[in-house]
Amino acid sequence: MKKTIGIALLIATMSFFIYSFDYFSSLDNKIYDHHFKTQRTQALENSIVILTIDDESLEKISEWPWSRALYSNIVDTLRAGNAKIIAFDINFDTHTKFDRKNNKLFNRSIQNHPNIIFSRRIKIYNKKTSFLNLRNQSINSNRYSILHQSHDADYSVRRHSLLVKIRDAIYPCFALDIAAAYLDSSLTDDAMSIQNHILKINNLNIPLDKHNKMLINYSTKSHSIPIIPILKILDPNFLKYNPKLFTNKIVLIGTTASELQDIYPTPPAATMDGIEIQAHTIQTIINKQFIKTIPHIYYLLIILIPSLLISILAKRINIIGGFLFLVLFNYALFLSAKILFQHHIVLNVFASLFSLFLSYLASILYRFLVEEKQKKEELRHARLLSITRMSVSLNHEINNPLAFIMMGAQLSIKLANNLLLSADKSTKQVLKTILDTSEKTYIESKHIAKILQDIQHIQEPIIEDYVDGTKMIKVKFD
Amino acid sequence: MSKTILIIDDEYIIRWILKGSLGKNDLTIMDASSGAEGIELAKQLSPDLIIMDYKMPDMNGWQATSKIKEFLPNVIVIGHTGYANDKSREEGIKLGCTEILQKPVDLDIWNKIISKYLA
Numbered sequence: 220m221k222k223t224i225g226i227a228l229l230i231a232t233m234s235f236f237i238y239s240f241d242y243f244s245s246l247d248n249k250i251y252d253h254h255f256k257t258q259r260t261q262a263l264e265n266s267i268v269i270l271t272i273d274d275e276s277l278e279k280i281s282e283w284p285w286s287r288a289l290y291s292n293i294v295d296t297l298r299a300g301n302a303k304i305i306a307f308d309i310n311f312d313t314h315t316k317f318d319r320k321n322n323k324l325f326n327r328s329i330q331n332h333p334n335i336i337f338s339r340r341i342k343i344y345n346k347k348t349s350f351l352n353l354r355n356q357s358i359n360s361n362r363y364s365i366l367h368q369s370h371d372a373d374y375s376v377r378r379h380s381l382l383v384k385i386r387d388a389i390y391p392c393f394a395l396d397i398a399a400a401y402l403d404s405s406l407t408d409d410a411m412s413i414q415n416h417i418l419k420i421n422n423l424n425i426p427l428d429k430h431n432k433m434l435i436n437y438s439t440k441s442h443s444i445p446i447i448p449i450l451k452i453l454d455p456n457f458l459k460y461n462p463k464l465f466t467n468k469i470v471l472i473g474t475t476a477s478e479l480q481d482i483y484p485t486p487p488a489a490t491m492d493g494i495e496i497q498a499h500t501i502q503t504i505i506n507k508q509f510i511k512t513i514p515h516i517y518y519l520l521i522i523l524i525p526s527l528l529i530s531i532l533a534k535r536i537n538i539i540g541g542f543l544f545l546v547l548f549n550y551a552l553f554l555s556a557k558i559l560f561q562h563h564i565v566l567n568v569f570a571s572l573f574s575l576f577l578s579y580l581a582s583i584l585y586r587f588l589v590e591e592k593q594k595k596e597e598l599r600h601a602r603l604l605s606i607t608r609m610s611v612s613l614n615h616e617i618n619n620p621l622a623f624i625m626m627g628a629q630l631s632i633k634l635a636n637n638l639l640l641s642a643d644k645s646t647k648q649v650l651k652t653i654l655d656t657s658e659k660t661y662i663e664s665k666h667i668a669k670i671l672q673d674i675q676h677i678q679e680p681i682i683e684d685y686v687d688g689t690k691m692i693k694v695k696f697d
Numbered sequence: 698m699s700k701t702i703l704i705i706d707d708e709y710i711i712r713w714i715l716k717g718s719l720g721k722n723d724l725t726i727m728d729a730s731s732g733a734e735g736i737e738l739a740k741q742l743s744p745d746l747i748i749m750d751y752k753m754p755d756m757n758g759w760q761a762t763s764k765i766k767e768f769l770p771n772v773i774v775i776g777h778t779g780y781a782n783d784k785s786r787e788e789g790i791k792l793g794c795t796e797i798l799q800k801p802v803d804l805d806i807w808n809k810i811i812s813k814y815l816a
Contacts, residue, residue: 611780614799618779619708619752622801626714629804633718668801675782 223585227530227578231523234577238518238570245373247567250553252375252486254560255437263438263506266401267498268302268468269446271475272314276450284316287325293452293472294328294335300458300465304334306397308366308473308494311337311355326359334400338366338393341383348385364396368483368493369432375484376491378432379500381418381425382411394497398504401469416512425504426511434510434565435496436503437487444498446475471498510563522571525552526578533582545579602680606692610674617671625664631657670694700815701742704728705735705761706750706777715748718804719811732761739765744772746814749794751778751785759792766793773814777802 237243270293277283297305309315329335337360340351354363365383370376381395391399391406399406404421411420418425418433427433445464449472451457458464473494474481481493503509513521525548533541549572556566635650635657642650674694681693702724704712712728719726727742729735732755739747747765749758762774776789776797789797796810 611782614780616779618800622779623708623710623714625801626718626804627710630714630717633804664801665803672799 223530223534223582224527226581226585227526227574228523230577230581231519231526231574234522234526234570234574235519237573238522238567239515243567243569243573244371246569248371248373248375248377250556250568251377251565254557255486258438258561263443263502263508265443265502266467266469266505267444267502268465268470269444269494269498270449270452270470270472271446271492271494272309272473272479273448273450273475274477276448277476277478279450280453282316284314286321287311287315287317288321289449289453290315291321291325291328293449294325294332296452296458297465297470298328298332300462301467302332302465302470303467304336304397304400304469305332306336306338306393306469306471308338308393308471308497310340310352311358312352314474314479317357322357329358329360335360335362336393336396336400337363339363341365341367341385343367348383350385364393365390366393366497368496370483373484375486376435376496377486378428378430378434380432381427382413394500395504397469397471398501401501401505416514423504423507426509428512429515433500433503434512435485435500436506436508436510436563437485437499438508444495444502446495469501471501473497508563510565512565513567518567518570521566522574525571526574529575530578530582533579534586538583538586541579541583545575548575599679603678606674606677606680610671610677614671614675617667621664621667621671625661625668628657628661628664632661699723699725700746701725701727701744702746702748702811702815703735703739703742703744704748705732705753705758706748707731707753708750711750715807719807724811724815732756732758735761736764739769739772743769746773746775746811748775748777751776751789759789759794762789762794763792775810775814 272285280289294305337355337358339354341348342351365385367380367383368376369378369380371378379392379394381392383390383392389408389411391411396406399420402423404410404423406420411418413419413427413431416427416429416431418427418431425433447464471494473492475492475494482490483493483496485491485496529541529544529548532544536544552566552568552571552575556568559566631653635654639647639650639654677692677694682690683693685691700723702719704715704726706712706715706728707730709730712730716726716728727738727744729738732753735747735749747762749762751758753761758776758778762776765772765774773795774793776794777800778785778789778797779800781789781797781799786797795814798806798810
């Protein structure tokens with residue numbers, strides 16, 4: 220009992236360490252993704268509109284890269300439509316054509332809107348983060364934030380680094396910058412801090428995972444975020460037909476055209492445009508619908524308790540019953556994970572399942588070995604007992620008559636010897652025969668007595684060959 | 698002074714052989730064929746040494762020994778049995794046997810035992 224619990228403890232501790240090094244994450248991620256696909260849809264408020272450079276726009280607006288006059292036009296339209304924030308996920312160096320006149324036009328437009336956010340890409344090389352390009356000097360704004368899509372080992376985008384450190388300076392990411400601006404929260408260094416995997420920004424607490432990243436809540440259904448091709452907004456009558464579309468909204472401007480591909484796998488969809496992922500990230504922060512993780516150290520208990528229970532149960536009930544409990548525990552863990560996810564809490568179950576399964580196997584194996592050993596011991600004991608009983612019977616039944624035979628032979632030898640002195644020739648011959656026979660009888664009866672005594676002291680029967688494959692127990696010890 | 702040996706055994710041949718083999722000038726050897734007869738004879742003779750068989754029809758030799766020991770506490774009793782394991786030996790010694798021998802016993806050993814105790 221103590222041993223199986225000890226084994227379960229060992230397995231659970233080992234599983235916890237394996238879990239700590241993220242070896243179960245690919246399996247846990249599959250379940251995590253599954254939760255997004257199967258969860259009930261939530262009617263959450265949407266604060267975002269996406270404007271995209273899509274295939275149709277690229278086709279209809281023939282010159283590429285586009286003129287900055289076109290973007291000036293877009294900004295003016297959005298301002299007229301009362302957009303609260305305009306954010307560009309666009310590389311102006313490559314996606315637009317520079318010419319002095321149109322650039323001036325664009326700069327004037329952005330001066331007229333209080334909340335325009337540009338993005339800068341970064342590169343991570345040898346774990347060192349730096350900007351991908353120099354800042355575009357032609358655009359008259361200093362409102363830049365970091366745009367970087369971090370992904371898990373399977374390239375899926377589940378979490379996002381909200382703060383990025385470049386050469387000792389901390390920069391907010393694009394999504395955080397936009398969300399904070401929307402919530403009218405300032406992102407000064409004094410206002411931000413990370414404590415116990417919680418990012419505190421003024422009054423807002425954003426729970427982070429153990430790598431200090433925020434899990435993106437993809438609960439908002441994609442189709443609830445309007446995606447409008449740029450081509451359409453260039454229609455002078457667009458606002459007339461959609462007067463409220465941009466009012467107080469965040470407008471993200473990015474690409475969805477296949478030519479400018481910017482797509483990633485995500486939990487709810489096999490591919491999603493980068494701009495849409497940004498929208499989900501922003502929406503997560505604005506709605507405060509954060510997905511929380513369970514503190515890492517608690518997993519020690521989450522892994523240990525089911526393993527201990529199964530090892531105690533498997534010891535008391537039979538193998539089938541233990542297996543049923545195993546299935547029940549599995550089900551309970553999956554169900555807990557599902558229910559917790561509905562409350563936006565992630566429970567990773569695979570480390571616990573792994574430990575549970577191993578503990579069950581170990582306890583069965585241990586039980587099997589112990590029972591096998593017991594059976595062998597019982598068999599040996601039974602065999603020895605039957606030999607002992609046989610030896611008692613043999614001794615009892617044979618020793619009494621053997622005593623007559625042996626002592627009788629000795630008496631005959633004594634008497635014959637006495638008579639031999641005074642006997643005549645023919646009698647002497649007879650007496651000699653009696654003497655020979657009696658001596659032989661005496662020696663053989665001593666031999667039998669010795670064998671019986673040896674059988675009495677057998678501790679472990681030795682089996683040896685007799686003839687023609689017949690076996691016998693060794694009773695003659697010289 | 699002549700010493701007396703009493704043989705208690707239900708087997709006539711054993712008694713006969715022992716009487717024939719152990720007989721010496723200064724030894725008186727008597728025999729009894731059951732436990733009860735043996736106890737009676739022991740009362741009359743006060744023997745110096747008793748050779749006691751274990752398995753007898755009326756009582757076992759160890760029971761007879763303990764009864765004899767009640768009136769002859771110093772008598773030497775040699776138990777003589779077909780099967781002696783540790784447990785039956787222990788019981789025999791507890792009930793008064795001086796020594797227990799497993800059958801068959803060589804006549805030479807009988808003689809040695811007799812000399813050892815009746816020297």
